[in-house]
Amino acid sequence: MASHKFKVGDQVRLVKLASTNTVEAFLNLVTTLDVTRSQDIWEITRLLPADRNGFQYHIKGAQAGPERLVREEQLQSA
Secondary structure, three states, rough: OOOOOOOOOOOEEEEEOOOOOHHHHHHHHHHHHHHHOOOOOOEEEEEEEOOOOOOEEEEEEEEOOOOOEEEEEEEEOO
């Protein structure tokens, strides 16, 4: 059985992915340009169950701000 690659409290970085889905690619472009930078460190705050696209996580940045929902393939260890 598959399990999460990361656990709550882990420090991660966001990886910019190219998507073949036009809407998803646009949303990734919009959200990553003004909300995140690849060098920013994020912390895993919640593990979510797998859906058809894999595991998802809630993450939060070092600065106070809203949490963000990301897929496992968008993350790498910091």
